[in-house]
Amino acid sequence: MRDQFMTHHATGFHLPLLDWVHEYQKSWLKPDVIAGVTAAAVVLPKAMAYATVAGLPVQVGLYTAFVPMVIYALFGTSRPLSVSTSATLAILTAAALGQVVPGGGAAQLAIATATLTLLVGLILLLASLLRLGFVANFISEPVLTGFKGGIAIVIVLDQLPKLIGLHVVKGSFFHNVSALLTGLPHASIATVVVGVATITILVALEHFYPKSPAPLIAVACGIASVAVFGLQRYGVSVVGHIPTGLPSLVLPDPSLIEGLWPAAVGIALMSFTETIASGRAFVQSGEPMPLPNRELVATGLGNAAGALLGSMPAGGGTTQTAVNRLVGAHSQLAELVTAAVTLGTMLLLAPLIGLMPHATLAAVVIVYSIGLLKPAEFRAILAIRRTEFIWALVALAGVVLLGTLNGILVAILVSLVALAYQVSDPPVYELRRMRGTNVFRPVSDQYPDDEEFPGLLLLRPEGRIFFVNASNIGHKIVPLIERTHPTVVALDMRAVFDLEYTALTMLTEAEKKYRDRGVSLWLVGLSPEVAAIVDNAPLGKTLGHERIFLNLEQALAAWQGSQQKPGASTEAVS
Incomplete structure (x- = not known):
């Protein structure tokens, strides 16, 4: 019946009365x-x-x-x-x-x-x-x-x-x-x-x-x-x-x-x-x-x-x-x-x-x-x-x-x-791996034994990233980079459903700024929509396939592989 109703609803005027009268039971x-x-x-x-x-x-x-x-x-x-x-x-x-x-x-x-x-x-x-x-x-x-x-x-x-x-x-x-x-x-x-x-x-x-x-x-x-x-x-x-x-x-x-x-x-x-x-x-x-x-x-x-x-x-x-x-x-x-x-x-x-x-x-x-x-x-x-x-x-x-x-x-x-307050200040989580698993979760005093990887900073922003909140997200990420001094910053983007032009521009500028300082940016877990946006932008060409990964496991494996090759550039490992 619901399918029938939706069909009528989509194709033209329809009286819901016809539905419940048609289905009416004597009881x-x-x-x-x-x-x-x-x-x-x-x-x-x-x-x-x-x-x-x-x-x-x-x-x-x-x-x-x-x-x-x-x-x-x-x-x-x-x-x-x-x-x-x-x-x-x-x-x-x-x-x-x-x-x-x-x-x-x-x-x-x-x-x-x-x-x-x-x-x-x-x-x-x-x-x-x-x-x-x-x-x-x-x-x-x-x-x-x-x-x-x-x-x-x-x-x-x-x-x-x-x-x-x-x-x-x-x-x-x-x-x-x-x-x-x-x-x-x-x-x-x-x-x-x-x-x-x-x-x-x-x-x-x-x-x-x-x-x-x-x-x-x-x-x-x-x-x-x-x-x-x-x-x-x-x-x-x-x-x-x-x-x-x-x-x-x-x-x-x-x-x-x-x-x-x-x-x-x-x-x-x-x-x-x-x-x-x-x-x-x-x-x-x-x-x-x-x-x-x-x-x-x-x-x-x-x-x-x-x-x-x-x-x-x-x-x-x-x-x-x-x-x-x-x-x-x-x-x-x-x-x-x-x-x-x-x-x-x-x-x-x-x-x-x-x-x-x-x-x-x-x-x-x-x-x-x-x-x-x-x-x-x-x-x-x-x-x-x-x-x-x-x-x-x-x-x-x-x-x-x-x-x-x-x-x-x-x-x-x-x-x-x-x-406006909620969307202007989305969370950015620093991630570690639950020991012995492939589960990555936010850093917490509840999980002191979670694995961290010196030189690799795993971050997870959440929500839509656009002109209202892009600057705030940047202000949260910068202190984390300054504190941990990584060679690679991997952004887990699975919880990001949209990347607006202004935010993409800011991300592109940040990538160049930190690349000049020897810090490489990786993107992980892009949704099809966000991946299309990145691919069509100069940032996509800059990162190439070498710095874009399907999931955190792939990114971690690539980073660990780069650490086993003396002198290898993190930008050349996939």
């Missing part, structure tokens, strides 16, 4: 239906809660869990992926809308949201046409950890006033912290009770009954408490009227494009990153891996279509996908079931949802958003590499202190700086 039907309904119980409360994070009416969350979900089931390549919105996308959407329609009314927000979501969809589709699926790996894992941790802090701080019944004028991070602390004496006791009770229910269910639809149960308890006790009388605010029925057509406003497109690029990047990560995380044996460029098409079409029907930016979600898979989803039919439940909710349950306390929604957001901040991952990064731990902290601070949209730029910039 999958029941678990798919159960998984779809269970996932809906998790998706819908969270989608509505995330809509409020974005500053939008709760029904926007329902629309987001409907249209993009259906589109992805038709075009997506991941079997269990569940698509709606996420905490990250919600807070980024809030920041974007706050820039173009600050304090806007419902109509203005709807138009701006449609424009933003359509832009996100078009950017994803354009990325697919340009085959930019590799961008999924553009932000390093430590930086993404820091970015999501910062998002968690921002969201929790944003939702805490709703949890305790305060109205706070939003500003910078420190302003929001100060306003929250100042307003604590004026908190609504009844609202605090509702919020704390919701958090308790969620945490208890997640701990003792992890497979239960905890968000749905918590939301149902909140609605029931309002209906039974009339909590509005005690100062508990509720969602209020929600229109029953299908979403209305919303047309974007071209005049907002200029102000929204930078944010849309960042949101599209995060949508795709979360989608492909969630899809890859839950692949089972025998299933096709999600194809990045096809995922761009699916999420792009989902956002573009959803934009016209009231949706906010959407993407795959890890939590809801995990629920989908753990309950037993085998195919995208589970997503279609989730979408059907969403449709039923829009048509029948809107009046009940209107009774939901804002504190309940805030509690749902806080409980599931705080999971984005994972101290264990920070500790794991620190244990392995301190530098990348600092990058994670920089990304976190960028989101918290500079805002979420600027935080994306900080995250990307930090990733690029990290990449």
Whole structure:
């Protein structure tokens, strides 16, 4: 089946739907239906809660869990992926809308949201046409950890006033912290009770009954408490009227494009990153891996279509996908079931949802958003590499202190700086031979008995050698030559997959410099690509076949042979 899919993918347009429908087994039907309904119980409360994070009416969350979900089931390549919105996308959407329609009314927000979501969809589709699926790996894992941790802090701080019944004028991070602390004496006791009770229910269910639809149960308890006790009388605010029925057509406003497109690029990047990560995380044996460029098409079409029907930016979600898979989803039919439940909710349950306390929604957001901040991952990064731990902290601070949209730029910039740092300073190892074997390994205090060969310096650089790092590699090699005074320097190039022109020029100059001092340069283990580069350059003619070897064993044998011939030149031995 995978071969068939790849053939269609390579030769023209193809619906992944045709694959899973063609392979569908009757035994999958029941678990798919159960998984779809269970996932809906998790998706819908969270989608509505995330809509409020974005500053939008709760029904926007329902629309987001409907249209993009259906589109992805038709075009997506991941079997269990569940698509709606996420905490990250919600807070980024809030920041974007706050820039173009600050304090806007419902109509203005709807138009701006449609424009933003359509832009996100078009950017994803354009990325697919340009085959930019590799961008999924553009932000390093430590930086993404820091970015999501910062998002968690921002969201929790944003939702805490709703949890305790305060109205706070939003500003910078420190302003929001100060306003929250100042307003604590004026908190609504009844609202605090509702919020704390919701958090308790969620945490208890997640701990003792992890497979239960905890968000749905918590939301149902909140609605029931309002209906039974009339909590509005005690100062508990509720969602209020929600229109029953299908979403209305919303047309974007071209005049907002200029102000929204930078944010849309960042949101599209995060949508795709979360989608492909969630899809890859839950692949089972025998299933096709999600194809990045096809995922761009699916999420792009989902956002573009959803934009016209009231949706906010959407993407795959890890939590809801995990629920989908753990309950037993085998195919995208589970997503279609989730979408059907969403449709039923829009048509029948809107009046009940209107009774939901804002504190309940805030509690749902806080409980599931705080999971984005994972101290264990920070500790794991620190244990392995301190530098990348600092990058994670920089990304976190960028989101918290500079805002979420600027935080994306900080995250990307930090990733690029990290990449530049890594490639600019590749390792160069001095090698010795494990006694009695043909194994050559880096010099280490762990291996004091390894053989060294006075007069022969064996070195192994690693990675691509190009204009960024060629000078640094040279600065590492020179002290080794000065310390050991060899007659031959053999560079083991097996771990070098590319030799760029600037680096080749520098190597050529170094070869001449040391040849004039009586030190000969040998090259060992060239890959076919690097060998072709050397052969086509003056260095290849200078070295000839006499100073280029297939492996270190050949080079060592040639050097030992030259030592047994008094007066023999090391350049004449092969």
